[in-house]
Amino acid sequence: MASRKLINIIAWLPVIYSFAIIIMPFASMIYYSLFDYDLGREPIFIGPGNFITLILKDSVFHKAFCLTLLYTAAALAIEFPLGLIIAFLLYRISYGRTLFTIIVILPLTIAPAVAGIIWRLLFDVSYGHVNYYLSLIGIGRIPWLISPQWSIIACIITDIWQWTPFIILVALAGLLALPKELLESAYVDGASAWVTFKDILFPRIKPLIAIVLFLRLVDALKAFDNIYTMTGGGPGTSTTTISIYNYLSLMTFYHVGYGCAISVIFLVFIIILINIIIRRVRHILWRE
Amino acid sequence: MYGSNKKDSKALVSQRGHAFKRALIIFGIYLALLIVSAFFFYPIFFAIVTSLQKRAEIFTLPPKLIFTPSITNYIKVVTMWKFDAYFMNSVIISTASVIGALLLGIPCAYILSRYDIPRKMDIAFIILSFRFLPPVAIAIPLYILYTKIGLFDTHLGLILIYIIMNLPFVVWIMKGFFDEVPIELEEAAQIDGYSRLHVFFRFTLPLVARGISATALFCLLLTWNEFGLALVLTGINARTLPVQALQFVASLGLDWGALTAAAIIIALPMIIFGIIIRNYLVRGLTLGVVK
Numbered sequence: 001m002a003s004r005k006l007i008n009i010i011a012w013l014p015v016i017y018s019f020a021i022i023i024m025p026f027a028s029m030i031y032y033s034l035f036d037y038d039l040g041r042e043p044i045f046i047g048p049g050n051f052i053t054l055i056l057k058d059s060v061f062h063k064a065f066c067l068t069l070l071y072t073a074a075a076l077a078i079e080f081p082l083g084l085i086i087a088f089l090l091y092r093i094s095y096g097r098t099l100f101t102i103i104v105i106l107p108l109t110i111a112p113a114v115a116g117i118i119w120r121l122l123f124d125v126s127y128g129h130v131n132y133y134l135s136l137i138g139i140g141r142i143p144w145l146i147s148p149q150w151s152i153i154a155c156i157i158t159d160i161w162q163w164t165p166f167i168i169l170v171a172l173a174g175l176l177a178l179p180k181e182l183l184e185s186a187y188v189d190g191a192s193a194w195v196t197f198k199d200i201l202f203p204r205i206k207p208l209i210a211i212v213l214f215l216r217l218v219d220a221l222k223a224f225d226n227i228y229t230m231t232g233g234g235p236g237t238s239t240t241t242i243s244i245y246n247y248l249s250l251m252t253f254y255h256v257g258y259g260c261a262i263s264v265i266f267l268v269f270i271i272i273l274i275n276i277i278i279r280r281v282r283h284i285l286w287r288e
Numbered sequence: 289m290y291g292s293n294k295k296d297s298k299a300l301v302s303q304r305g306h307a308f309k310r311a312l313i314i315f316g317i318y319l320a321l322l323i324v325s326a327f328f329f330y331p332i333f334f335a336i337v338t339s340l341q342k343r344a345e346i347f348t349l350p351p352k353l354i355f356t357p358s359i360t361n362y363i364k365v366v367t368m369w370k371f372d373a374y375f376m377n378s379v380i381i382s383t384a385s386v387i388g389a390l391l392l393g394i395p396c397a398y399i400l401s402r403y404d405i406p407r408k409m410d411i412a413f414i415i416l417s418f419r420f421l422p423p424v425a426i427a428i429p430l431y432i433l434y435t436k437i438g439l440f441d442t443h444l445g446l447i448l449i450y451i452i453m454n455l456p457f458v459v460w461i462m463k464g465f466f467d468e469v470p471i472e473l474e475e476a477a478q479i480d481g482y483s484r485l486h487v488f489f490r491f492t493l494p495l496v497a498r499g500i501s502a503t504a505l506f507c508l509l510l511t512w513n514e515f516g517l518a519l520v521l522t523g524i525n526a527r528t529l530p531v532q533a534l535q536f537v538a539s540l541g542l543d544w545g546a547l548t549a550a551a552i553i554i555a556l557p558m559i560i561f562g563i564i565i566r567n568y569l570v571r572g573l574t575l576g577v578v579k
Contacts, residue, residue, distance in 0.1 A: 001421035008406075011399040012390045014459060015414050018452045022426065029429035030494030086324055089317045096318075102563055103325045104330055108573070110555045111528040117537055118331050118551055121338070122545055129334060132349045163326065170578050175568045193313075208578050215574065222422035225515040229534050243424045243516070250428050251520060260432075263425040273462070274420045278413065285577055286412065287467075 025087070029260045032112030037257035050261035060237050061262070064245040067152065071227075071241060074231040075159040079216065083167025084209075088197050090168070091175040101172070104165045112162060119158045120145065123230075148238030151231050156240050158226045163216060170212045174205035207284045213278050218270065242266050302457060332555070339549040346544050361549035369539070371550075374532040379445055382511035385450030386504055392451065392457030394500070398488065400459065401466035402474075412459070418455040419575065423516030431520050441523035449517055455506045457575060461506070464576030465499030466492070502565045506572035508556050530552045 033050055037043035054061050086104075090097055107115070122130050123144035131141050144154045178201065186196040202209075224243035227233070233240040233248060240248070246266060249260035278285070335344060338346050340357040365371055399405065400412055430449060431440065440447035469492055477487045493500075515530045533550055540546045562569065570578050 007399055008396045009405055010407055011403070011411055012396075014396050015411055016453045017392055018418060018455065018557050020518075021448055022430075025426065025429035025433045028432055032429075032432065071382050084323070089321055092316070093317055093321070096321075100321055100325060105562050105566055105569060106559060107328055108569065109509060109558045110332070111515060111530045111533075111558070113513070113515035114533055114551045114554050115331070117547065118335050120537070121547070122331060122334060127347050128348065129330075129349075129351060132351070161328065161331065164574055165412075170571045170574060173578055178362060186418075207572075212578050218420045222424075224422075224424050225530070227520075229515075229537065233551065243422060246422075246428065247424045247516075247520070250431070252301055256432065259428050266422055266425045270420060270422060270425075272476055274417060278416075282413075285416070285575075286409065 001125065029263055032129075032257050033177050033261040033264045035257040036117065037255075039254035043257065046257075050258050051265070054258075054261055054265060059145070060240065060244060061242075063237060064240050064242045066240040067239070068221060068223075071152065071159070071223060072217065073161030074156045075163070076213070076216055078156075078160050079164045079167055080209075080213065084171050084202070085163045086164070086166045087175060088201070090172050091201075092119055092193075101169070104166075104168050107162045107167075108165050110162070112158075112223075112225035115158055115162050116226035119161070120230045121225070123154050125172055128158045130188055145231055146235060151235060151239050155223075155227045155230060158230060159223060160219065163219075164213075167209075167212055170208055171205060174208040175201060178204055210281055211284055214281055217277075218274060221270065221273075222266075302539075313365070332559075335548040335551050335555075337543050339552050341545060343545060344491070351356075359432035361545035362553070364470060364546050365553065369532070369555075371532070374527055374529055375553075377443065378512055378529045381446045381450065382508050383456055384443070385447045385511050386507045388447065388451040389507060390500065390504060394462055397462035398466050398492070399461045399464075401463045402471070407528050411493055412463075413455050415459050416575065417456075418452050418484070423453075424520065427520035430517075435484075435564050438528055439519065441525045441527075444502045444516060445521055446526060449521070450495045450511050450514065451577070453514070453517075454511065457507055457572060458503055460497065460575035460577075461503045461572060462496070462576075464571065464579070465496045469495050476515045499568075502568035503572070505561045505565045506568065509561050512554075 011132065032043070034045060034047055035043040036046045036049065049140060050194070052287055070259060083137050090100055110118075125141060125143055126133060128144070130144065134140075142150055144150050182200055182204075183196065186200050222243050223241060224247065227239055227241060228247070233237040233244040237245075242262070243266075246262045249262055251253045295414075318325055329343070334351075337351070337353070339353070339361050340359070341355055342358060345352045345355050396411070396415075400408060426449075430445075433438040434445050439448075473495075474487050474492060477491050478484065480488065512526070513530060514527075518528045518531045519534070522528065527535075536547055536550050563571070
């Protein structure tokens with residue numbers, strides 16, 4: 001049947017289109033990663049030279065890798081408990097849930113780049129509101145975007161601000177989809193709020209949380225926008241995560257070959273990671 | 289039924305105590321939620337207030353909350369630095385890429401939902417994997433290619449790659465919506481003599497119209513807010529709003545009023561979209577997995 005063939009082609013069309021667009025850039029990326037090539041100079045073939053430098057010698061890259069992991073771990077470690085608690089609280093109230101939900105949605109709709117800019121002003125050492133409110137409770141001026149330690153914390157705070165709502169919304173949607181009797185019977189049994197949540201509600205929304213964890217993990221690893229607009233990777237290299245380093249190597253230092261090599265390493269890392277995870281969550285993602 | 293009075297009053301006291309405890313808990317919950325909402329709302333509140341203030345008011349601490357709002361900052365931003373041109377760039381690029389992704393993605397989503405074709409899972413998961421590509425890592429090879437073939441700093445250049453970025457969302461979210469349309473309905477229409485194509489356009493598509501608009505708005509929000517690819521792949525001509533916002537930081541760094549006005553202009557349409565599609569936001573963010 002001819003239409004059968006047509007259906008197959010239409011189904012593959014998005015994949016065909018995407019490969020058509022990205023196959024050339026990907027090929028050139030792998031090609032250039034084997035060259036010592038700065039913009040405006042002749043490329044010199046050096047084989048795996050860039051990769052050897054990156055993996056064995058480049059301390060900025062090593063630091064970027066650690067910073068990326070730190071950023072991801074810290075953001076997720078705060079966002080998930082916080083998001084789950086807030087979702088549980090929202091689940092327990094009957095009035096004002098819509099209003100709270102709308103407030104919580106707001107950060108999600110703002111461009112991370114713009115969020116970085118707004119927070120940049122809030123974190124201003126002299127006129128920033130964060131330091132002002134901290135001073136009210138007796139905490140002295142924190143050099144947010146000036147000190148290496150505090151600037152990465154500031155970046156993590158913007159991530160928490162922007163993405164905790166994601167976890168709240170998913171957890172709340174999951175909780176609201178559960179049968180009401182669950183909560184009632186737990187209440188009759190006299191179970192405490194914590195036990196109700198831990199033993200009765202949480203296990204039932206765990207698959208959803210696993211999916212969000214997966215999405216958040218990958219997104220935090222490639223975080224770029226909020227960090228770049230807030231600190232530009234600085235001061236020094238204190239907020240230079242892999243994505244930032246990748247960007248700077250090409251757009252600021254014009255190291256095409258080196259930048260491509262970073263892209264290759266980062267892509268391979270992400271692809272391996274998502275393959276491992278997708279295998280585990282496949283059954284949750286795909287339902288016939 | 290008529291137990292001793294003593295017992296009754298005791299029960300009443302404990303009941304009262306219980307009700308009190310319950311009220312206290314509810315109060316505590318609202319208090320906690322209030323604090324949390326303040327954290328999530330404050331940066332946006334700050335940006336709105338600052339954008340409506342004059343310079344002297346902005347740098348006053350404690351923050352001045354009573355003032356005469358003025359829109360001079362907005363006029364300044366809109367009239368300077370070709371803001372309207374960048375706004376149009378964002379509108380053109382995000383609209384075109386969403387339409388492109390819908391045209392490619394909706395038929396694919398329908399087939400994934402309804403037909404039994406070979407390697408169906410592969411299609412779905414290859415498309416899903418585009419969701420995870422780090423924008424900067426792919427922007428760099430694209431930049432090299434685009435500068436060679438003349439697509440750098442053009443609308444088309446960004447649209448082409450944004451379609452790929454939107455596809456996983458369109459395909460996965462729309463598959464979820466198609467799954468919800470009862471198959472019996474389509475079968476009944478087919479028995480009535482309609483062709484499969486006809487059934488799709490006449491019956492199925494109108495049933496998921498709401499889903500399509502939610503998906504479209506969600507993808508618009510994503511593309512409008514996209515930054516990494518736009519930063520690398522545009523110069524002065526095709527620059528989109530988030531990238532221009534960063535330029536404002538360089539040129540207006542100390543003019544908080546103008547800077548926040550720009551931020552609000554960029555954010556406001558998306559805040560409205562977000563509130564409109566709030567019931568579908570979770571679905572969008574989780575690619576249709578969480579309903």
